[in-house]
Amino acid sequence: MPDQLDELLDSALATYAEPRTGLEQRILARVEQARFSRGTPWRRWLGWGLAATLAASLLLYFEVSGGWHRRMNAEQTAPRQEQAASPRVPDASQESIRSLPSRAPKWASAPIRHRSTWGEMTVATTPKLDVFPAPQALSAQEQALVELVAQPPDVQRQILEKTRQNEAPLSIAAIQIPPIPPPDEGQK
Amino acid sequence: MTTDPDEEFTALVERQSRFVFRVAYAVLLNAHDAEDAVQETFLKLFRNRGWQQAGNERAFLARVAWRVAVDLRRRFPILPPDVAGRMEHPKPDPASPLPGPDETLAASNQHALVHTMIDTLPEDLRVPLVLSTFEELNSREIGQVLAIPEGTVRTRLLRARQMLRQKIETAQAQRQEVRRA
Numbered sequence: 001m002p003d004q005l006d007e008l009l010d011s012a013l014a015t016y017a018e019p020r021t022g023l024e025q026r027i028l029a030r031v032e033q034a035r036f037s038r039g040t041p042w043r044r045w046l047g048w049g050l051a052a053t054l055a056a057s058l059l060l061y062f063e064v065s066g067g068w069h070r071r072m073n074a075e076q077t078a079p080r081q082e083q084a085a086s087p088r089v090p091d092a093s094q095e096s097i098r099s100l101p102s103r104a105p106k107w108a109s110a111p112i113r114h115r116s117t118w119g120e121m122t123v124a125t126t127p128k129l130d131v132f133p134a135p136q137a138l139s140a141q142e143q144a145l146v147e148l149v150a151q152p153p154d155v156q157r158q159i160l161e162k163t164r165q166n167e168a169p170l171s172i173a174a175i176q177i178p179p180i181p182p183p184d185e186g187q188k
Numbered sequence: 189m190t191t192d193p194d195e196e197f198t199a200l201v202e203r204q205s206r207f208v209f210r211v212a213y214a215v216l217l218n219a220h221d222a223e224d225a226v227q228e229t230f231l232k233l234f235r236n237r238g239w240q241q242a243g244n245e246r247a248f249l250a251r252v253a254w255r256v257a258v259d260l261r262r263r264f265p266i267l268p269p270d271v272a273g274r275m276e277h278p279k280p281d282p283a284s285p286l287p288g289p290d291e292t293l294a295a296s297n298q299h300a301l302v303h304t305m306i307d308t309l310p311e312d313l314r315v316p317l318v319l320s321t322f323e324e325l326n327s328r329e330i331g332q333v334l335a336i337p338e339g340t341v342r343t344r345l346l347r348a349r350q351m352l353r354q355k356i357e358t359a360q361a362q363r364q365e366v367r368r369a
Contacts, residue, residue, distance in 0.1 A: 005353050012302030013321035017213035019223065024205050028198060030227045031234045 197234055200245075205230070207246065208253040214318040215257035217307050221264065225257045232256070247329040250319060254333055305355045313348035316341050 138146065148156060205226060212225035229252050233239050242248035306314060319330045320341075327341040334341070 005356055006349075008298060008356065009302060009349065009352055010321065012299040013306070013318070015299050016303055016306060016318065016321070017210040017219075017222070019206060019209040019226075020219065023209060023223065023226065024202050026223070027201050027205055027227055027230050031197070031201075031231060034231055034234070 193237070196240070200233070200239060201230060204246070204249050208249055210318055211250050211253040211315075212257040212260075214315045215254060215311065216261055221260060222257070225253065225260050228260070229253045229256045244329060246325060247333055250325065250329075250333045254315070301359060302352065302356065305352055305359075308355075309348055309351060313344050313351065316344045317348040317352075320345055 148159060151159065208229055209222055209226045212229070213219065213222040216222050216225060229249070232252060233249075238252070239245055239248055306317070309317070315334065316330050319325045319333065320327070325333070327338045327345070330341045331338040
């Protein structure tokens with residue numbers, strides 16, 4: 001009985017796990033497929049190459065476009081910054097002070113926001129001024145007062161006297177018109 | 189003697205594919221998964237050409253196939269043998285009186301019965317049994333494949349055969365009882 005069991009066991013083990021027919025062909029076909037895909041690496045790298053080229057092109061475009069935008073913004077803000085950064089100091093020798101704008105615009109000192117091409121918000125601020133608010137141009141009366149103060153005291157006195165004389169009411173002497181002598185009747 | 193690598197590989201596939209399939213099947217207990225493991229095994233062999241430097245080709249192939257099958261089973265856990273079933277052979281019912289005594293004793297049914305019993309063995313007993321039976325691997329080579337000592341292989345082979353004998357005797361006793369009833 002044990003011998004029969006061993007024979008049965010051995011014969012059963014001999015037929016254990018029989019694969020379906022055509023296993024070798026399926027294996028070789030799978031290997032051939034893998035070798036084909038492996039033998040043409042350019043197909044795999046072609047996609048990556050195209051993607052890399054596209055990415056580089058986009059990067060270059062955004063870089064150039066962003067630089068252009070930055071230059072435009074810089075050109076727009078530069079005059080404002082110059083105006084705000086170099087306020088005119090009152091000086092008697094300056095004659096063109098009246099040509100300055102009477103009041104600096106509000107946007108001259110405000111931060112200028114612009115959106116860059118990369119989507120992030122950048123803030124371009126004007127340089128910090130030494131005197132705030134920015135000095136304004138003097139009026140004609142103020143300019144005259146500055147000029148007066150700048151003179152020596154005796155000259156000031158003379159100017160004031162002269163001004164006083166100029167502002168004093170005019171005294172007009174009575175007009176004396178001599179009568180016109182009548183025409184000589186006897187001569188008629 | 190072939191010198192073309194492709195011809196050598198083709199010859200290797202024709203020579204050892206069934207062996208590799210049985211190793212994978214002993215681990216996975218499913219014909220479809222075992223075939224996937226076989227294809228994966230030969231794909232690896234094709235890529236690294238490792239079998240050309242191997243001293244013992246069969247032991248080397250068994251080692252690679254066993255590793256691939258174990259890795260495949262980790263990724264896709266197998267169903268129990270009674271649920272997954274065998275793909276090639278119909279699962280017999282030892283207690284069923286329908287086939288009749290003569291048909292029950294037919295070789296195909298007996299083999300199918302033993303196959304099912306092999307499937308129900310623990311894996312640490314089943315794989316050495318499969319490797320030792322028809323693959324002409326000795327205990328030392330099986331130990332190298334499974335990374336276990338040679339004595340452990342012999343012990344497991346002995347235990348596997350004892351368990352199968354007990355199962356077969358139990359099944360035959362049940363059939364005889366059914367026949368008497």
